[in-house]
Amino acid sequence: MIREHDVVLRGPRVLLRPFTEADLSTALGWYQDEETLRLSEANDLDARTVDDIRPIYEYLSQHGHLFIIEADGQPIGEICLERMNLAWVNERYPGERIYRLPIVIGDRRYWGRGYGTEAVELLLIYGFEQLGADRFYIPGVWGFNQRSLRLWRRLGFREVDIRPIVLDRRGRIDETDEIDFTLTRAEWEARRSRRGMTYERT
Numbered sequence: 001m002i003r004e005h006d007v008v009l010r011g012p013r014v015l016l017r018p019f020t021e022a023d024l025s026t027a028l029g030w031y032q033d034e035e036t037l038r039l040s041e042a043n044d045l046d047a048r049t050v051d052d053i054r055p056i057y058e059y060l061s062q063h064g065h066l067f068i069i070e071a072d073g074q075p076i077g078e079i080c081l082e083r084m085n086l087a088w089v090n091e092r093y094p095g096e097r098i099y100r101l102p103i104v105i106g107d108r109r110y111w112g113r114g115y116g117t118e119a120v121e122l123l124l125i126y127g128f129e130q131l132g133a134d135r136f137y138i139p140g141v142w143g144f145n146q147r148s149l150r151l152w153r154r155l156g157f158r159e160v161d162i163r164p165i166v167l168d169r170r171g172r173i174d175e176t177d178e179i180d181f182t183l184t185r186a187e188w189e190a191r192r193s194r195r196g197m198t199y200e201r202t
């Protein structure tokens with residue numbers, strides 16, 4: 001079951017609202033596109049079925065705040081504010097409250113127009129101000145994912161680890177790096193901008 005929270009975040013052009021059961025069919029459409037899968041997934045590039053995606057969304061909704069990203073009144077993607085679940089990351093920063101931020105803008109018409117940046121900025125504000133985050137950690141961005149790399153760098157994230165990797169997705173080979181980014185509370189406080197962003201509860 002998808003667990004719904006009650007947080008709504010607004011930026012100048014983006015609305016983040018709770019992901020609901022009814023959003024599954026829209027989200028399924030985003031996972032039919034090979035390029036989106038190549039950028040965001042580690043395993044095969046086959047179009048996903050609802051049975052593939054449902055357990056992932058259930059997990060995210062039960063372990064974090066799962067949001068639909070809306071622009072122009074329409075769902076364009078999803079983002080999750082998720083407590084870090086990788087033991088090696090938590091062990092690297094003992095005692096810290098760490099979050100990760102899986103994001104997919106599934107509607108390709110909205111790529112490269114600043115919506116991803118704004119969605120992440122909203123959750124940095126919410127995570128640091130409301131949830132007491134000490135750090136965000138983004139594991140494993142593919143080295144060929146230029147929009148993603150630029151998004152994290154632009155928002156002040158630092159590269160902390162780079163590992164070469166060969167992705168073999170049923171014969172589709174990508175020789176690349178996986179790059180980890182991090183941003184601490186102190187780094188965020190030094191440069192944050194609110195740009196008219198607000199949060200509320202439904």
Ligand SMILES: CC(C)(COP(=O)(O)OP(=O)(O)OC[C@H]1O[C@@H](n2cnc3c(N)ncnc32)[C@H](O)[C@@H]1OP(=O)(O)O)[C@@H](O)C(=O)NCCC(=O)NCCS
Binds near residue numbers: 115140141
């Ligand atoms: C990655 C993603 C979330 C970025 O969101 P977005 O709204 O497309 O990105 P933005 O418009 O906010 O731009 C981010 C940066 O990429 C740059 N950019 C935009 N289009 C680009 C392109 N074609 N090539 C290189 N850089 C590009 C922007 O200029 C911006 O950098 P800047 O601030 O230094 O100018 C989104 O593209 C997406 O969901 N992609 C598919 C799934 C995915 O990759 N998820 C992330 C996995 S880690």
